Amino acid sequence: MFSFDKASLGHPGQAVFESLSLSIGAGEIVALLGPSGAGKSTLLEALRQQQEHQVAWCPQAGSLVPMLSVFHNIYMGALARHSTLYNLRTLLLPSAAEKHAVGELAQALGLEDKLFTSVDRLSGGQAQRVALGRALYTRRPVLLADEPVSSLDEHQGLTLLRHTLAQHTTAVVALHDRSLALACCQRIIGLRHGEIALDAPSDSLSLGDLDALYQ
Numbered sequence: 637m638f639s640f641d642k643a644s645l646g647h648p649g650q651a652v653f654e655s656l657s658l659s660i661g662a663g664e665i666v667a668l669l670g671p672s673g674a675g676k677s678t679l680l681e682a683l684r685q686q687q688e689h690q691v692a693w694c695p696q697a698g699s700l701v702p703m704l705s706v707f708h709n710i711y712m713g714a715l716a717r718h719s720t721l722y723n724l725r726t727l728l729l730p731s732a733a734e735k736h737a738v739g740e741l742a743q744a745l746g747l748e749d750k751l752f753t754s755v756d757r758l759s760g761g762q763a764q765r766v767a768l769g770r771a772l773y774t775r776r777p778v779l780l781a782d783e784p785v786s787s788l789d790e791h792q793g794l795t796l797l798r799h800t801l802a803q804h805t806t807a808v809v810a811l812h813d814r815s816l817a818l819a820c821c822q823r824i825i826g827l828r829h830g831e832i833a834l835d836a837p838s839d840s841l842s843l844g845d846l847d848a849l850y851q
């Protein structure tokens with residue numbers, strides 16, 4: 637599904653990975669771990685470019701449109717599924733069917749009472765749940781998510797990450813919470829200084845093994 641062979645990845649004027657070799661197969665649920673600046677977001681963006689039309693994309697907070705409502709931001713996940721005319725009509729005057737579909741998703745995310753509240757009036761954790769909702773509403777099989785539950789409490793983060801992963805066949809999720817990575821993902825890829833420092837099944841790893849990534 638995803639494959640890099642001695643690839644150079646990075647940003648204009650800055651290579652983050654100088655020679656990255658990595659394969660991720662369909663059906664894998666993968667956590668990306670590593671200290672800040674290790675290259676998790678850079679790798680997610682490169683993965684996205686390889687399978688753009690298959691990917692449900694959940695970037696870090698800040699990607700929502702703050703002055704629009706929860707309904708509108710979640711609906712944006714569906715823009716590619718519909719004609720421009722249908723999208724314009726739905727954004728201006730949503731049908732009962734779209735309100736119901738987005739409302740059901742909002743309910744699963746604990747946002748049912750905020751459906752027509754603008755995102756700039758939400759807490760950080762509520763906004764993160766909207767971003768997850770938008771990714772879920774794309775209804776695509778491959779989830780790529782960048783710290784999708786970092787502002788949620790431990791219990792809610794675990795519940796929502798499990799709920800979201802269950803709706804995708806393949807996923808790569810950057811996380812900072814190592815326990816969450818071990819609990820929810822089958823494979824852990826640890827990044828450090830633009831290299832893969834660890835790549836192993838999560839059931840072969842302990843929290844202590846993951847600590848080494850951050851030392």
Ligand SMILES: Nc1ncnc2c1ncn2[C@@H]1O[C@H](COP(=O)(O)OP(=O)(O)OP(=O)(O)O)[C@@H](O)[C@H]1O
Nearest residue numbers: 647648650652670671672673674675676677678679
């Ligand atoms: N738009 C950009 N232009 C130039 N360099 C960038 C850009 N975005 C990130 N970088 C650099 O690329 C490197 C990797 O950044 P990246 O965001 O991939 O790390 P990360 O592991 O996701 O970090 P964090 O956990 O803090 O989000 C860093 O040195 C960062 O400064």
